Amino acid sequence: MESVYLDHNATTALDSQVLEAMLPWMHTQSGNPTSRHSYGRASRDAVEHARTQVADACGAYPSQVVFTASGTEANNFAVKGLALAKAHTLGGIELNSGLQILSSAIEHPCVSRPALAMQSLGFMPRAIAVNQHGLVDLVKLQEQLVKSTALVSAMLANNETGVIQDLAKIAELARAHGAFVHTDAVQALGKISLNFADLNVHAMTISSHKIHGPQGAAALILDKRIDIQPLLHGGGQEKGLRSGTENVAAIIGFGLACELAVKRLKDFASHTATLRDQFEQGLKVLDVTIFGSQANRLPNTSFFAIHSIEGETLVMALDRKGYAVASGSACSSDSTEPSHVLLAMGVDADTARGAVRVSFGPHNTTEQVAEFLKVLKTEIARLRQLTAIAA
Amino acid sequence: MESVYLDHNATTALDSQVLEAMLPWMHTQSGNPTSRHSYGRASRDAVEHARTQVADACGAYPSQVVFTASGTEANNFAVKGLALAKAHTLGGIELNSGLQILSSAIEHPCVSRPALAMQSLGFMPRAIAVNQHGLVDLVKLQEQLVKSTALVSAMLANNETGVIQDLAKIAELARAHGAFVHTDAVQALGKISLNFADLNVHAMTISSHKIHGPQGAAALILDKRIDIQPLLHGGGQEKGLRSGTENVAAIIGFGLACELAVKRLKDFASHTATLRDQFEQGLKVLDVTIFGSQANRLPNTSFFAIHSIEGETLVMALDRKGYAVASGSACSSDSTEPSHVLLAMGVDADTARGAVRVSFGPHNTTEQVAEFLKVLKTEIARLRQLTAIAA
Numbered sequence: 124m125e126s127v128y129l130d131h132n133a134t135t136a137l138d139s140q141v142l143e144a145m146l147p148w149m150h151t152q153s154g155n156p157t158s159r160h161s162y163g164r165a166s167r168d169a170v171e172h173a174r175t176q177v178a179d180a181c182g183a184y185p186s187q188v189v190f191t192a193s194g195t196e197a198n199n200f201a202v203k204g205l206a207l208a209k210a211h212t213l214g215g216i217e218l219n220s221g222l223q224i225l226s227s228a229i230e231h232p233c234v235s236r237p238a239l240a241m242q243s244l245g246f247m248p249r250a251i252a253v254n255q256h257g258l259v260d261l262v263k264l265q266e267q268l269v270k271s272t273a274l275v276s277a278m279l280a281n282n283e284t285g286v287i288q289d290l291a292k293i294a295e296l297a298r299a300h301g302a303f304v305h306t307d308a309v310q311a312l313g314k315i316s317l318n319f320a321d322l323n324v325h326a327m328t329i330s331s332h333k334i335h336g337p338q339g340a341a342a343l344i345l346d347k348r349i350d351i352q353p354l355l356h357g358g359g360q361e362k363g364l365r366s367g368t369e370n371v372a373a374i375i376g377f378g379l380a381c382e383l384a385v386k387r388l389k390d391f392a393s394h395t396a397t398l399r400d401q402f403e404q405g406l407k408v409l410d411v412t413i414f415g416s417q418a419n420r421l422p423n424t425s426f427f428a429i430h431s432i433e434g435e436t437l438v439m440a441l442d443r444k445g446y447a448v449a450s451g452s453a454c455s456s457d458s459t460e461p462s463h464v465l466l467a468m469g470v471d472a473d474t475a476r477g478a479v480r481v482s483f484g485p486h487n488t489t490e491q492v493a494e495f496l497k498v499l500k501t502e503i504a505r506l507r508q509l510t511a512i513a514a
Numbered sequence: 515m516e517s518v519y520l521d522h523n524a525t526t527a528l529d530s531q532v533l534e535a536m537l538p539w540m541h542t543q544s545g546n547p548t549s550r551h552s553y554g555r556a557s558r559d560a561v562e563h564a565r566t567q568v569a570d571a572c573g574a575y576p577s578q579v580v581f582t583a584s585g586t587e588a589n590n591f592a593v594k595g596l597a598l599a600k601a602h603t604l605g606g607i608e609l610n611s612g613l614q615i616l617s618s619a620i621e622h623p624c625v626s627r628p629a630l631a632m633q634s635l636g637f638m639p640r641a642i643a644v645n646q647h648g649l650v651d652l653v654k655l656q657e658q659l660v661k662s663t664a665l666v667s668a669m670l671a672n673n674e675t676g677v678i679q680d681l682a683k684i685a686e687l688a689r690a691h692g693a694f695v696h697t698d699a700v701q702a703l704g705k706i707s708l709n710f711a712d713l714n715v716h717a718m719t720i721s722s723h724k725i726h727g728p729q730g731a732a733a734l735i736l737d738k739r740i741d742i743q744p745l746l747h748g749g750g751q752e753k754g755l756r757s758g759t760e761n762v763a764a765i766i767g768f769g770l771a772c773e774l775a776v777k778r779l780k781d782f783a784s785h786t787a788t789l790r791d792q793f794e795q796g797l798k799v800l801d802v803t804i805f806g807s808q809a810n811r812l813p814n815t816s817f818f819a820i821h822s823i824e825g826e827t828l829v830m831a832l833d834r835k836g837y838a839v840a841s842g843s844a845c846s847s848d849s850t851e852p853s854h855v856l857l858a859m860g861v862d863a864d865t866a867r868g869a870v871r872v873s874f875g876p877h878n879t880t881e882q883v884a885e886f887l888k889v890l891k892t893e894i895a896r897l898r899q900l901t902a903i904a905a
Binding site for chain 2: 142157442
């Protein structure tokens with residue numbers, strides 16, 4: 124049985140047009156872009172074309188695009204690199220102690236954990252609080268910025284709730300205190316309009332496999348005036364900022380996926396918002412909490428908890444019925460801890476354990492949503508009965 | 515005109531069987547391996563199957579395989595991670611000063627440059643000398659090991675000369691002085707038999723796109739008893755050692771490419787050695803130096819210089835005639851400096867500037883070699899005449 128896929132914030136299917144564009148580079152010999160022969164030059168040209176497509180999709184210049192192999196790598200590069208670059212401008216590594224790295228309490232672990240790791244170099248990682256709607260508390264941020272801060276990192280759209288931050292405002296506050304600003308925009312690309320220049324940040328992470336591009340490609344969009352050290356040292360690719368043979372086919376796919384994402388943005392937004400609204404309308408008759416629903420959210424994301432039913436249990440039950448949904452952020456699903464995003468929003472641990480995320484994609488239909496709601500209701504009733512018997 | 519590809523040490527064409535195995539994961543929805551639904555579990559199972567294939571191909575246990583996105587990433591992870599791990603066992607970061615990181619003078623920059631970068635943390639990167647044959651000078655290594663050494667890194671087979679080191683001996687010396695040992699075996703996999711246990715190293719890098727696998731997958735084979743810190747922090751994939759959503763299709767391709775490489779090893783070695791010998795026999799009538807020819811070399815690699823002709827010029831001339839060869843290591847071809855490998859072997863800079871690398875693959879033929887030799891001779895004569903006129 125082919126399941127109905129409702130987990131597009133975790134990963135998306137490769138677009139057939141994108142695959143088509145990649146295949147010629149996989150079917151026949153393609154060169155190492157650093158090689159000077161015709162194979163190498165063809166690969167180099169293709170990579171540079173993709174760089175333009177990626178830049179165009181997010182309001183950046185091609186020269187600001189640093190390709191990486193994943194969003195995680197781009198976030199590690201940004202957090203570690205920008206913190207060290209700021210320390211360097213302030214007089215070197217001895218000064219690190221006392222320099223804050225502020226990241227919002229709802230960041231993906233690939234931002235918060237690199238920040239924590241910088242503690243060993245004397246930095247002070249600190250979380251920025253969010254309010255009950257999942258929005259960064261700007262007053263508290265302002266207070267925290269009084270101490271020397273190397274970097275403020277806040278994600279543009281949250282992977283679990285879909286809540287969208289006022290990044291330009293965050294950037295304004297951070298810049299006023301001399302800090303660098305980074306945003307993880309992985310979940311925003313292709314779902315809302317995205318403009319690097321307007322956000323006024325120093326660096327922004329985007330990724331291919333969340334927008335129907337291949338895995339293995341992502342980018343850090345970077346203000347190149349910053350003297351940042353690479354995370355990956357070696358052959359000097361990406362103007363010395365990110366070494367490693369370019370993943371040519373994946374980068375080509377990423378470029379086209381970016382172009383298509385922008386073209387399809389309006390349709391995506393209206394289509395998935397319709398499905399999401401239909402879904403949440405249907406949820407209302409159940410004893411349910413919808414997280415972040417009072418904030419500006421991504422159109423495709425619904426994060427909710429059914430009272431007294433564990434999210435994990437519900438996810439497995441729905442999987443058996445042919446629906447693929449998530450119980451929390453996919454990347455931390457090895458853990459049984461309640462979502463750190465919800466805890467940061469002040470949700471109690473019991474409610475947070477009930478959290479289930481549905482994230483719609485362009486190929487989902489209203490029929491699927493209607494059918495899914497029926498199945499969800501049946502499963503909830505069944506699970507409630509089991510719980511009642513067990514109790 | 516389709517060129518004859520003679521640059522297999524730079525990158526290789528994706529094997530059609532490997533592509534076939536990858537396509538089902540690219541044609542339809544595939545899950546994030548961390549997701550708990552059926553899509554996610556299928557991806558997880560596929561990644562674990564590939565892990566077994568990779569381990570089997572290089573005499574390791576599946577649990578020792580840490581997937582990365584590139585050889586460069588694996589080498590950065592190894593060099594930085596092992597150096598810090600050793601410093602940690604010796605009492606923490608304050609002790610770094612005085613701790614050596616030894617890497618051979620002929621390493622790829624993705625080993626030597628991470629080593630250099632560790633200088634900012636107080637480590638002392640030092641090059642290990644090689645002799646005129648391109649072999650690590652074991653006496654000098656022994657002398658260097660007298661000082662506290664965190665790590666010795668020496669590549670198993672050199673990408674330019676193809677010269678193969680006595681790694682087990684290097685490892686024995688390093689271990690006797692309490693140092694960790696890493697080897698970059700990227701060029702060795704699929705060309706000579708490879709056994710992690712026999713090499714007695716703590717970590718070994720291998721990569722997919724050098725063995726007709728896809729780009730975007732590589733691995734660090736790692737002695738897991740070492741308390742190593744990740745280079746990429748985040749969602750905790752690869753048992754916390756390398757975060758980032760797994761590149762499922764690429765890893766699947768890498769696994770199969772490893773399996774095929776082992777199956778085809780004997781044929782590859784005898785076939786390419788025949789071509790290489792035929793080629794070098796033909797070279798003899800020219801005024802040529804063949805580098806590393808007195809040492810144990812990879813079967814497919816010939817690195818030579820034609821007297822008084824610049825390698826770069828010859829590479830471009832051959833490219834126009836339909837032959838793709840390299841003038842040095844592909845990854846540093848942006849540079850016009852003579853090969854650091856040759857300089858380390860005591861070759862004078864003028865001769866080194868003439869260096870051209872031919873690296874054969876399984877689909878090259880004796881007819882191609884014969885034709886290539888003819889073209890080479892013609893081009894050399896033409897270039898000599900141009901030089902004579904210019905002089």
